[in-house]
Amino acid sequence: MLETSARLLQLLSLLQLRREWTGAALAERMSVTERTVRRDIGKLRTLGYPIHASPGIAGGYQLGSGAQLPPLLLDDDEALAVALGLSAVSASPVSGLGEASVRALTKLEQVLPGRLRPKFAGLRTAVTRMAAPSAPVNPEVLTALSLAITERRVVVFRYARHDGESSRRVVEPVRLVDTGRRWYLVAWDTARQDWRTFRVDRCQSVPSPRERFSARPLPARDLAAYVQKSITRSPYSHDVVVRIHAPAEEVAQLVPPNIAEVENDAGDTLMRFGADSLDWPLMHVAALGFEFEILAPPELRERALATAERLTRAAAEQTAGAE
Structure with missing residues (x-):
């Protein structure tokens, strides 16, 4: 009996x-x-799970929308609370929990009873969240990408580039990365024949699954670090490196991971990030309130001297005026 129960749970999973x-x-x-x-x-059907079967060589079994939730031990209110909670976490990522919540929501929505679906849809529509610094993401896009990654399927979607231009993308998705403020997708772009990092909030349509694909060698062992480098340094004209005379733990609390890479350097902090303008790095680093050294690029040191002279003159003129 125990062996049969374990097999049923494996089959359901x-x-x-x-x-x-x-x-x-x-x-x-x-x-x-x-x-x-x-x-x-x-046996699973007798427990209340609607499992559809299609005949023929290409046929198979598919789990439908559930009529009841016996093994989950959730009543109607509990099921709604869990679904809404997971949906909220998916839309506004919580670091370390985001992707797991997407997988859990995908499973829960598959077995959510039909009588609860209108209530769940109504509650999700009626609840309005206050604006937050994180980029809003459609949970349907996340669940579709998560399922495609699990099943190793090519997906097609409309994507808006940083300049607003929209294009059709066909990719092989391998990982979702949550930075705490934004979601990113690491995928092989079939048209460009190269790895790409996509901001999920810029997906303009729910990804549609296509054929399966074979695994490729990944662009990096640590995909989170790969995404951080691609969004903080690779797209920019200047690669900025500064040494900040403060512990890395303090600097990391002030600098989000999607802005710069922060690492410990013998009690100080090395901060690396990209920029198209040399003025923005000076403003950003100076605003942290710590002493710092400019290590690269050399042009940034020249810009810092010119800015310092300009600020000194402005302060001197203000003082002279006050006298």
């Missing part, structure tokens, strides 16, 4: 993981016969 499974694929993953799979599918 597999059905939630992928949009559709063939009987042969399920049998292979579970190391059982297709006859056992059919029998276990029947």
Whole structure:
């Protein structure tokens, strides 16, 4: 009996993981016969799970919208509370919990009873969140990307570049990265034949799944660091490096990870980031309130001297006027 229950839970987990499974694929993953799979599918149906079966060679099993939630042990109000909470976290990322909440929401919405779906949709529409510094993201886009990553499927979507131009993108998605303020997608762009980092809030349509793809060598072992470098340094004209005479822990609290890379340097802090203008780095670093040294580029030191002279003259003129 215990073995059967464990097998049913494994089968349910597999059905939630992928949009559709063939009987042969399920049998292979579970190391059982297709006859056992059919029998276990029947048992899950008696527990209230609507599992659809399509005949033929290309047919398979698909988990439909649930009629009840027996194994989750949630009543209607609890199910709504969990779904709304996960939806809120997905739209306004909480560092470290964002991607997990998307996966959980994908699974929960698949088995949410039909009688609760209008209530959930109504509550999500009625609740308005105050503006926050994070970029708003459509949870449907996140769930679609998360599912495509899990199933290793090519996706197609409309994407707005930083200059506002819209284009159709066909990509192989491999990872969602949450910076705490924005979501980014790491994917292989099939048209450009190269790795790209996409801001998920700039997706103008819900990604549509296409054929499966084979895994490629990743652009970096640490994809979070890869995304940070691509959004803070790679797109810009100047690569800025400064040494700040303050502990890295203090600097990191003032500098978001999507602005600059921050690392400890023998008690000081090395901060690296990109900029198209040399004026903005001076303003940003000076506003931190710490002593600092400019390590690169050399033009930034020249700009700092010129700015310092200009500020000194302005202060001197103000003092002279006051006398």
